[in-house]
Amino acid sequence: MSDSGFTDFVKAIRPDMRRQAYLLCGDWYEADDLVQQTLIKVLLRWQGLDRRDELAGYTRTVLVRTFISDHRAPRWSREFPYDRLPEPDPEHGAQEGVADRLLLLDALARLTLRQRAAIVLLYWEHLSANEAADILDCSVSTVRSQAFRALARLRSILRAETLPAGSRLTGSDGSDMTDE
Numbered sequence: 001m002s003d004s005g006f007t008d009f010v011k012a013i014r015p016d017m018r019r020q021a022y023l024l025c026g027d028w029y030e031a032d033d034l035v036q037q038t039l040i041k042v043l044l045r046w047q048g049l050d051r052r053d054e055l056a057g058y059t060r061t062v063l064v065r066t067f068i069s070d071h072r073a074p075r076w077s078r079e080f081p082y083d084r085l086p087e088p089d090p091e092h093g094a095q096e097g098v099a100d101r102l103l104l105l106d107a108l109a110r111l112t113l114r115q116r117a118a119i120v121l122l123y124w125e126h127l128s129a130n131e132a133a134d135i136l137d138c139s140v141s142t143v144r145s146q147a148f149r150a151l152a153r154l155r156s157i158l159r160a161e162t163l164p165a166g167s168r169l170t171g172s173d174g175s176d177m178t179d180e
Helices: 006-025 028-048 052-072 098-109 113-124 129-136 140-160
Strands: none
Touching: 006 028, 006 052, 006 113, 028 052, 052 113, 052 129, 098 113, 098 140, 113 129, 113 140, 129 140
16 A cells, blocks of 8 residues: 555644544543544545545544544443543643643543533634534534533533632633633
8 A cells, every 4th residue: 555645644643633532532542542543544545535635624533433433332341431530641741730631631521422522623623613513423503502511511510629729721722611
């Protein structure tokens, strides 16, 4: 099978894919497995993919759908979630607000799969509801409904947790995730 740019594509997109996968899974090892599964699926279709300018979006769609598909039915071989989140990825170094981000990631892990995917796509990836609907293979109103319910659930979870004084949980665009 000819590479024809796949290696360069993977080198360029893998860090973003890994971050997206972590936001969906909440576990770096599972995120790496999800990225691997996604890249295998993309590689198998690589020769037939003509619109190279849209590969990032296609790959994101495959990533999200693979995540939802793999988590839809419980498997006997799956690992059980831990009570606490793992340490942040050492490759990215210490960041301000690590405790807040860990709290938010813990809250994200309590959402349903589709709610979590909607939040990640809309608020971290800054996609429109139409783009998220295409990726999730559902209607725009379903995306909005899932996001609305997810935000309400996140607010409820975060209010129940003790936030350090002055903490503000923010998305990657700096928007406040705790405001109503």
